[in-house]
Amino acid sequence: MESLRPGDPPEIGGYRLLARLGAGGMGEVFLARTASGRPLALKTVHRDLSLEPDFAERFDREIRANDRVRCAWTVSVVDFSPPGSSPQWLATEYIAAPSLGDWVSRYGPLAEPALWCLARELSAALVTVRAAGVVHRDIKPANVLLGAQRPFLIDFGIARAVRDPRHTRTGTVVGTPGYLAPEQATGAVASAPADVFSLAAVLVYAATGRSPFLAGGEELSLPALLYRIVHDEPRLDGVPDSLLPLVRACLAKDPALRPTAEEVRARLGAAEEEDWLRAVPPALLEETGRREAELRRLLADAQPPTPAVPPAPLSEPARAFAAPGTPPPPPAVPERRRGRLPSRPRVLGAVAGAAALAVAVTLAVRLLGGGDGDAAAPSASATPSSPAQQSSASALPAAWVGTWSGVGSGTPGADGITQARTGEFAVTVTLNAGAVGDIVGRQVSDLKELSTGRNLGCTEALELRQISRNSVVFAAVTSHPTDRAASFDCPRGNLYVLTMAEPDRLTLESEGAQSAGAPDTLTRRH
Structure with a gap:
């Protein structure tokens, strides 16, 4: 910095x-x-x-x-x-943390316990990347951050969809020399096995301080380095014997001979939550602590002199949702600029026949919990608790942080005119740490119109508005179609209430205009 x-x-x-x-x-x-x-x-x-x-x-x-x-x-x-x-x-x-490249260049290679832990964590990241249908194509030491809690894989700047070869140019070298796979070095179409190769090359760097195709301190021209990657065997001296067979398998020239990301993870074993903290050198924790302190200072020095506009009370926007079909009110705090932020599930747009009929369906989330067993959750027209009854907490509790998902039935029996005929209604909500007033999450919905195959879901950015006991209020401050090529508009300003009655499970109920066919339960992804 x-x-x-x-x-x-x-x-x-x-x-x-x-x-x-x-x-x-x-x-x-x-x-x-x-x-x-x-x-x-x-x-x-x-x-x-x-x-x-x-x-x-x-x-x-x-x-x-x-x-x-x-x-x-x-x-x-x-x-x-x-x-x-x-x-x-x-x-x-x-993330206030050094990259693997910066750390190794300053302090030298990682010790074997930290190297093993890094391998486990990055293999788990790679499995998730693969499950999302994405190929990173630029895994290198500079794109691995050594955070205090875990490493992070960043910068998907040249990532491509696994099943979207239209955007891959043959004959073009894509990636960072020294860590790219042979198929990338020759300009061929590189898919998921290329990331496995690059992961192994990064582990060699973490263990030795150099690329597997360079000697210590050696510098080569790009053509010479690419030739080595394609034709020469990797230099693995310095890699611990315990990791050597797996690294060598991942660096196979033939993509078909490399283990998959899932197989790599299985061979390495699962990472326990505290492994990283126990394995990394104390100097790394000191470094991340110093960076976080510097970050806090910069943020404090840049604090604007005027206080932010406080969140609006829940009562007014909640009552505005009482009449189904009524457009949602504008956000009670200044809307976050353009509304261009990726976010999470919710709204549904549909087109029927030649006339463009936008069906805006809002999904408000509330978990049924507490009180009498047969009592229903309060409706949108019910009077909410007064500010005196509400908690003054200002930070999202740690138990909420994570990714939550669920799948509903959709509306396959709809008439296709007043309501879209859709298949399964998939919802993913991701929440990050933050305070009231922060954009802390994203809500993404995916559902296909049966007649056309179009994705009618919307993606929203969620601002934390209020925390009250085991319930949290979010406002959708931006919204756009999940399929960015879609032509319909997604409504903005939707208000959501989530309540956690038990760990790892949220039960959804609609308030106001209901999203028919949405999932009634969200569970935490692990």
């Missing part, structure tokens, strides 16, 4: 810039903050790159790839620039 330079803009996209984090092939990376004080890594795009004819499509694809991968080992997309912006940019969560 370094200070801003003369000529750097004070803000980009409405986010105040605090420091420089680095630069890469796509552009510069800044530390930024939201109005409520949440830190972001904001990556800008080089002007020359943004002028390329197909760049807008590739940039949108990068964002969508990032947004599909949601797990404990990756960072979430928070916001991005609208079309035509200059510069174009992408904002993600910020």
Whole structure:
């Protein structure tokens, strides 16, 4: 992290810039903050790159790839620039931690216990990436952050959908020399096995301080390095004997001979929650602590002098939902700019016949818990608890952080005119740590119209509005179709109440206009 330079803009996209984090092939990376004080890594795009004819499509694809991968080992997309912006940019969560490349260059290779733990954690990340249908294609030491709680795999800038070969150019080397697979080095289409190869190459670096195709301190021209990757055997001296067979298998020249990500994880074993803290060197924890303290100082120094507008009381927007079909009220706090943020499930748009009929169906979530066993949850028109009865907690409890999902039946029997005929209604809600006023989550719905196959789901960013005992209130401050090529509009300003009656399980009930066919239960993903 370094200070801003003369000529750097004070803000980009409405986010105040605090420091420089680095630069890469796509552009510069800044530390930024939201109005409520949440830190972001904001990556800008080089002007020359943004002028390329197909760049807008590739940039949108990068964002969508990032947004599909949601797990404990990756960072979430928070916001991005609208079309035509200059510069174009992408904002993600910020992790105050050194990269594996920075750490090893300063302190040397990892000891065997930390190396094993890194292998377990990254293999678990890779399984999640593969399950999301994404190939990272640029796993390298600079894209692995050594966080205090776990490592993170970042920067899906050249990721492509596994089953979308239209966007892969043969004859083009995609990736970072020294860590890319032979098929990438020759410009062939690279799929999931390429990530397994790169993961093994990163582990060799973590164990030895060098790429498996370079000697210590050696520098080669790009053609010479690519030749080695394609034709020479990797240099594995320095890799612990306990990891050597697996690493050698992952570095096979033939993609078909490499183990899958799932097989790698099975051979390494599952990582226990406290393994990372026990295995990493104390100096790493000191370093992350120093970075987090510096981050807190920067955020505090950049705190605006005027207090943020407090969240609106629950009563007014809740009563506004009493009449089904009534458009949702505007957000009670200033809406977060454009409404371009990836988020989570909810709204449903449909098109019937030649007339475009947008059916906006809102999903409000409340868990039935407490009270009399047969008592129903209060309706949207019921009077909510007074502010005096509500908790003054300002941070989302740790038990809420994670990814929750469920699948409903959809509406296959609908008439297709007043209500879309859809298949299964899949909902995913991801919640991150944060305080009231922060955008802490994303809600994504996926459901296909049976007659056309279109995805009618919407994706929303969730702002934490209120915490009351075991219930939490969220407002959807941005909303867009989950399928970004869709032409319908998703409503904004929806209000959600979630209540946790038992760990790892949320039961959903509609308030106001109901999303027919939505799941009635969300469970935590592990």
